[in-house]
Amino acid sequence: MTPSIYQVIHRQEEFAGTFTLRLQVQRKNRTNPPMRFNPGQFNMLYAFGTGESAISFSGLACGRELEGEGSILIHTIRAQGNVTRALECLREGDTLGVRGPFGQGWPLQKAKGKELLIIAGGLGLAPLRPVIYAALEGRLAANKVRLFYGARHPSELLYREELESWAKQIEQEISVDHGDGTWPGHIGVITDPLQAARIDGANTVAFLCGPEIMMRFCIQALLRKGVPASAISLSMERNMKCATGLCGHCQWGPNFICKDGPVFCYEDIRPWLQIRSL
Amino acid sequence: MKTIADLLHEHPFFHGLEECDLQFLASCGENCVYHDGDYLAQENNPANHFFLIRSGRVTVETFVPNRGALCLLTLHGGDIFGWSWLFPPYISAFDARAQGDVRSLRLGGECLRNKCEEDPKLGFELMKRFAKIATERLQSARIQLLDIYGSPSAQSHAT
Amino acid sequence: MDYLLHASDLERLIQAIYKDGYQIFGPTINDKAITYGEISSSADLPQGWTDIQEGGRYRLKRRTDKAFFGYAVGPHSWKKYLQLPHRPIWKASRQHQDIEVIEIQETAPKLAFLGVRSCELHAIAIQDRVLTEGDYTNENYRQRRAQLFTVAVNCTSAAATCFCTAMNTGPEVKLPSDLTLTEVIEGAAHFFLIRSGSASGAQILSELSLRPAGMREKNLANGRVQQLDEEMRKGPRHFDSSDLKELLYRNLDSPSWDKVAERCLSCANCTMACPTCFCSTVEDTTDLSGEHSERWERWDSCFTADLSHLTGGPVRSDTRSRYRQWMTHKLATWQDQFGSSGCVGCGRCITWCPVGIDLTEEVRSIRDLECKQAGSQEQP
Incomplete structure (x- = not known):
């Protein structure tokens, strides 16, 4: 399976080392049907000559001005390896390869008639961004949506301007590990506001994405509040090469993260989370 | 007009405590309001x-000479602050400062100690509640120490 | 006919x-x-x-x-x-x-x-x-x-x-x-x-x-x-394999894994010789001009550090976890993934292991240790 070629049409530096690319399929490929995805799925982004990296969808922009020209993919990336560092060097007009979409996304239908808690840590907000937009556009039919977002520092928050605009419609608890003089919000870990929050466990659904440690602690807090294990979904990370379940890299117990995940229901994977170095 | 006992009753820290115990403790308490920048407690001062x-919103801070006040964590409605009044020499370890208006109840440290000595059963109940919160704070501080959102240092192979 | x-x-x-x-x-x-x-x-x-x-x-x-x-x-x-x-x-x-x-x-x-x-x-x-x-x-x-x-x-x-x-x-x-x-x-x-x-x-x-x-x-x-x-x-290598999945799922933290890790060299011979091991990886290379690139696929092995690499290091950083991955995949998780065992009993992994680790012996060791532990728990 070869990648389709996309062009960077917009690049935004979120903060040092983390950036968001908007990608549009190259004109000659535009006869293909535009890419559709479910929030939580990912693409393999190919940096020419260097390799591929699995990057979740942060969104899909569709506007009238794009009609007939395919959709625009949004990917937020942290430069931390050879491929992502090569992607970091891309500027507007540069091209890259895209294979996808792959994997299982968030079970959006579970939020219907429930209160949805979106719990993100660090870069983990990226794959939840499309869920937030689905909520803002009323596509979730959730009774209420709340965002809990933990980050290292106020300067390392993703989508800062969007966060402000979301706040009008979505209750937010943002907590940073280290504040600065101007930070008006929580300082501490994200589990604190989660523990302090009033949560009607039986009528709550939670989507989590972030460092595994953060998710484990948040899940403990949710379970104490009576949120059923079947109502908790989390996005897992492992090394992915082929994204098609053929290369064996991303195995985690009986699961292939690339095809059975990356989003899993906590109830299904609970035993595997307990096993170290799996 | 709400009594101190009513206000104690409303605070999560005292949820589920017997009415008579709340009445018993109410005499230690007073209602107080702090304004932006006011200190609730200061490092090295008596923890009364x-x-x-x-x-x-209250920030728990420590002062670093070349960096100013560093905030370690923030506390909000429903939280508690201060256990230095429990142990000699009854001196605060950190600063606690109001960010904007803060409505709080404060209970006299010496008064509380005496009540707990007088009624060890109530004393133990309160001690369990303190210990739970202290444990949660310790856990949070440990997670903070891990710096989990930062980039791991060894990056040579990552893609 | x-x-x-x-x-x-x-x-x-x-x-x-x-x-x-x-x-x-x-x-x-x-x-x-x-x-x-x-x-x-x-x-x-x-x-x-x-x-x-x-x-x-x-x-x-x-x-x-x-x-x-x-x-x-x-x-x-x-x-x-x-x-x-x-x-x-x-x-x-x-x-x-x-x-x-x-x-x-x-x-x-x-x-x-x-x-x-x-x-x-x-x-x-x-x-x-x-x-x-x-x-x-x-x-x-x-x-x-x-x-x-x-x-x-x-x-x-x-x-x-x-x-x-x-x-x-x-x-x-x-x-x-x-x-x-x-x-x-x-x-x-x-x-x-x-x-x-x-x-x-x-x-x-x-x-x-x-x-x-x-x-x-x-x-x-x-x-x-x-x-x-x-x-x-x-023969000595015949055994009842009907409960292998349950046995291994129950024993992911068996002390047997520590023992086999003392012998295993993480050399990947077993995975290369195995007729069902399918892990692969890809390598991208460019020529000196930087204008031409090729991608090649090659066999990989769960005994390499690279296979489970995440930013910061491999998820399976030691031999214990890699041997456990190989054997539990072959005999247990494969059943959940593909509806059959991944082992056909050809014995290649036994013969071509430079230190002679024997999969059938490892199964027996895990079973024996489990029985021993259950026994010791019954008699305090």
Whole structure:
């Protein structure tokens, strides 16, 4: 399976080392049907000559001005390896390869008639961004949506301007590990506001994405509040090469993260989370 | 007009406590409001009070000479602050400062100690509640120490 | 319907397959081992040879007879012809800001495998499920596989490391094969029983105009296979594999993993020799101009640090976790992933382990430790 070629049409530096690319399929490929995805799925982004990296969808922009020209993919990336560092060097007009979409996304239908808690840590907000937009556009039919977002520092928050605009419609608890003089919000870990929050466990659904440690602690807090294990979904990370379940890299117990995940229901994977170095 | 016992009753720290115990403790308490920048407690000063925060935002800070006040964590409505009044020499370890208006209840440290000595059963109940919160704070501080959102240092192979 | 093929007519069979346009691969002696290579006549087969195998040990030895297939499996498996060890995936080029990626498509050759054992047919069927029956397929494998012609051989002797009876994969060929042989040497008589399992197999048979086998010949042949089956079931490496998944799922933290990790070298030999291990990775390279790039796929192994690498380091950082991954995948998680065990009991991982780690022994060790722990808990 070869990648389709996309062009960077917009690049935004979120903060040092983390950036968001908007990608549009190259004109000659535009006869293909535009890419559709479910929030939580990912693409393999190919940096020419260097390799591929699995990057979740942060969104899909569709506007009238794009009609007939395919959709625009949004990917937020942290430069931390050879491929992502090569992607970091891309500027507007540069091209890259895209294979996808792959994997299982968030079970959006579970939020219907429930209160949805979106719990993100660090870069983990990226794959939840499309869920937030689905909520803002009323596509979730959730009774209420709340965002809990933990980050290292106020300067390392993703989508800062969007966060402000979301706040009008979505209750937010943002907590940073280290504040600065101007930070008006929580300082501490994200589990604190989660523990302090009033949560009607039986009528709550939670989507989590972030460092595994953060998710484990948040899940403990949710379970104490009576949120059923079947109502908790989390996005897992492992090394992915082929994204098609053929290369064996991303195995985690009986699961292939690339095809059975990356989003899993906590109830299904609970035993595997307990096993170290799996 | 709400009595101190009513206000104690409303605060999560005292949830589920017997009415008679709340009445018993109410005589230690007073209602107080702090304004932006006011200190609830200061490092190295006598820790005379146990604070129940009713609303507003309190920063727990320490002062670093070349960096100013560093905030370690923030406390909000429903949280408590201060256990230095429990142990000699009854001196605060950190600063606690109001960010904007803060409504709180404060209970006299010495008064609380005496009540707990007098009624060890109530004393133990309160001690369990303190210990739970202290444990949660310790856990949070440990997670903070891990710096989990940062980039791991070894990056040579990552894609 | 079983037919009789005289040993001297094996050559006619090979030539008939050749004539149908197949490239024939089969066992040959190479580097003092029986490996798989291209065959052009029956003279290329290791006639009159056998192998002596034990944990970490492999030797060739002369037989006292002229059997063509009187040995067990060697270090190679057929997967090297189906899931290629190293193959180009795409070529890419860059001009200014423009990238082009062109998939490299091979015209799949028509392959015939001569001397495929029952365990190996099972291994191929397992790889079929992994590489062609999911949402995505390895196209190169699928095309090579689609044209494959197999001549299977019923085993009438086994190596000490064989445990196909434990995995229900042999020694008798039960999966479909284009042709299936059973070799019989009885006194001065040397013949094969041959049967077809497909139209193309039947076509070849008809070209050879053989006579149907008689009852005595059939009984002789079947008797050899049945006798081996019985012997193997009494052997030390036979075990009950029906609860392997549950056993391993219960024992992911068994102290047995620590013990095996003290011996395992993480060398990946077992995964290379295994006929079902399918892990692969890709490598991208560019030329000096930086304008041309190629992607190649090659076999990978769960014993490398790179396989489980995440930013910061590998998830499986020690040998204990890598051996556990390999063995639990093969015997347990494979069942949840693909509906069957990933082990066919061929014994290659035992023979080709440089320190002689024996998978059947490891299963027993885990079971024994579990029983011992349960026992000690009952008597405080």
